[in-house]
Amino acid sequence: MDATALKDRAEAWLRADPDADTVAELREVLARGDLADLADRFAADLEFGTAGMRGVLGAGSNRMNRAVVRRTSAGLARYLKATVPDVTRRGVVVGRDGRRLSAEFAEDTASVLAAEGIPAHVFPGLVPTPLVAFATLHLGAAAGVIVTASHNPPEYNGYKVYWGNGAQIIPPHDKGIAAEIARVGPADQLRLLPPDAARAQGLWTDLTDAIGEAYLEAISRLRVHGRGSDALRIVYTAMHGVGGVWMERALARAGFRHVHPVAEQHQTDGTFPTVRFPNPEEPGAMDLSIATARRVDADLVLAHDPDADRLAVMVRGEEGALRMLTGNEVGVLLGHYLLAEGRGDGRTPYVVTTIVSSTQLGDIASQLGAAYDEVLTGFKWIANRAIARERDEGVRFVFGYEEAIGYCVGTATRDKDGIGAALVFADLAAWCEANGKTVLGYLEEIQRVYGLYVSGQRNFTFPGAEGVQTMARIMESMRGAFPERLGDWRVTRILDYLPGGKLPPSNVLAFEVEGGGRVTARPSGTEPKIKYYFELKETLAPGEPVRAARVRAEARLQQFIDAFLAFARERGQPEVGA
Incomplete structure (x- = not known):
């Protein structure tokens, strides 16, 4: 986009921007003639995807601001009215975290929904993301919106959408909502129904603490032990x-x-x-x-x-x-605890994780008679796969997790829930205490039966459009030369997820090696990074201290990582961004 086009887009944005602060911010950028800044703000629109959207706060179509939130909410409302026949009865839950502008974004969201004739069920105070996921199910809402940027730095905010099943949206809903957003006109042409007027018309309900109590x-x-400490x-x-x-x-x-x-x-x-x-x-x-x-x-x-x-x-x-537990160790502990100590109801228990998380949960599930799945990275895939298997096969969802410290126990929510998972982990710790052992002692018991799994991750950053092309070249180059060996490890199977099949198509490669282990390569969907996930399985000798086995396993893991990165460099992986 040339300088004239950029300035024209910025001027058009100024005329429609409802926020005096971002208007002043953009006027200052224009006054100093900073074309690089303008290009960053206007060369693209902030993308709406399966996790909603997230971005830096500020003026422009590629920033999080009130104009973007209003247009996004209008697109969401119109998609819901086109696809959910009873949306005007069921409404949409709206919540917010404590970040800058979260209150304004939540009010704009609810006001746009109300103006579209969709009741907004609004949390008047600050709430955690899992509570919005819960409320969407509890109230039978057509959708839920939480204004949050999760664990991003303070200059970020975001907009996350749940479908009526309580899970994050997946295709085709993400693309359908994005298409509706693209058809929405300038923000100043959208009608909003202010809170008091919306309440008077029954289109705005302030949720009470009864939802939190529920x-x-x-x-x-969800607890198993259930006696505290x-x-x-x-x-x-x-x-x-x-x-x-x-x-x-x-x-x-x-x-x-x-x-x-x-x-x-x-x-x-x-x-x-x-x-x-x-x-x-x-x-x-x-x-x-x-x-x-x-x-x-x-x-x-x-x-x-x-x-x-x-x-x-x-x-x-x-x-x-x-000692900080890894995400995989927490997942294995919770998964084993819930399967081995939890109460059944006659249905087949079911656990699920992702293709970049530890395979140990699958080994545990196999030996304890549970159904098991691996899905693509992202909790949206865990939750929606669980819902489908419950519906189609009658399994009982027990637990799902991803190695990036996200966990869901049971069906109180259909997304990762740090509060519910923390409560169950405290329950696990109390059970260990009552049985005269430590949490690490329990983990060692699991490792002696199922093996000691060690994992690692290496990330390489490639910013900008050139970086995207570099990552694409690396992935294609690795597809063109599958290795028979990675150092001392014979490659037994290579999985390419790009063509799709059981899982949706995704630009991911996995190399499985003899003896139990794999490395998975994927470009990040939210950051300019290519990520490599490594895992190896170590078998403990009878009576061998776990600490000694771990030292050996970690040394072997480093050798495995070095061997794969040598292969990646041969395929064009630069020595940058580690």
């Missing part, structure tokens, strides 16, 4: 997000008497003053949790991201040191 009751029923010391961090009050209420009613919030991160604050990147997996994000855990001599640390849909866990390790 949610807390639903997740309390008078001794277990738990540290919890909300990471400046909206999970704090909900996690405290859930743990208190479950009988956990010693819960210590990380005070510096407990209050909601969309600027995230103690962390640059509010994701428990990021280096340094757990430092305050570790300090609090040391001060109170905690047995367990539970951490949420700001919208409380992800969960990180730390436990006491060897010699009393705190």
Whole structure:
């Protein structure tokens, strides 16, 4: 797009922008003649996909702002009216987190829906993402919207959509909504029904705490042990997000008497003053949790991201040191606990994970008589696959997880739920305590029976349009030269997910190796990165200490990673962005 076209788009945007702040921001960009900034803001539109949309706050079609939110809400409303015959009876749930402009975006969303004749069921205060997923099902709504940017930095916000089944949208709904958004006119031409007028017409309902109580009751029923603990010391961090009050209420009613919030991160604050990147997996994000855990001599640390849909866990390790569990370890612990100790109802239990997560859950499911699936990366695929198998085969969904610390226990929600998962993990820890063992001791029991699985990940960043082309070349080059060996490992099977089949088409390659292990390659769908996921299985010798086996396994894993990256470099992978 040339300079004239960019300026014309910016001027047209100014005329339609309903927000004085973003108008002033864009006028300043135009005044200084910053064409690179204009191109970043207007050369494309913020893309609406299967997770809704997420972007940097600011003026322009490629930013998160009130004009974009209003047009998106109008497109969503019109798609719902075209595809859901009773949408004007069922309505749409609307919630928000504590980020900058979340309140304005949520009000705009509800006001546009109401103007389109669709009742808005609005949470008047801050709520975690899992509560919106729950409310969509609980109220029988046609859809749900949560204004959140999850664990992104503070300059971001986002707009996430659930379908009436409580799960994130998947094709064809994502493309259908995007097409309707593209047909929406300028933001200043959209009609809004203000909150008071919408309430008067029965098109705006302020949800009460009864929904929250129903949610807390639903997740309390997910527990297996169910007796809490008078001794277990738990540290919890909300990471400046909206999970704090909900996690405290859930743990208190479950009988956990010693819960210590990380005070510096407990209050909601969309600027995230103690962390640059509010994701428990990021280096340094757990430092305050570790300090609090040391001060109170905690047995367990539970951490949420700001919208409380992800969960990180730390436990006491060897010699009393705190150890962060990997996403796969938490998934294996929860999966085994729920299958081995949970109550059945005669139906076949069912667990599901993703093609980049550990294969150990599949081995556990096989030996414990459970059905099992692997789906594409993203919780939308986990939830929708579970719904389909429940409907078509009568299985009982028990648990789903992805290695990026996302977990769903049971069917209270149909998306990852950090609060429900944290409550069940605390239940697991209390069960371990009652049986005279530690969480790590329980994990070692699992590893002795099913094998010690170790995993790793390597990411390479390629920004801009040129980066997208580089990643495409790397993937195509690897497809053109399948290796027979990766160092000491014989390749036994290669899976190419691009043509589709049992799973939707996806630009992913997996190389399985002899002895139990694989590496999976995929370009990220949300970041300019190509990601490689590695896993190897190590068998423990009789009586061998798990620590010794882990040292051996980690050394072998590093050799495996080095061997694959050498192959990737041969296929054009540059030595950048690691």
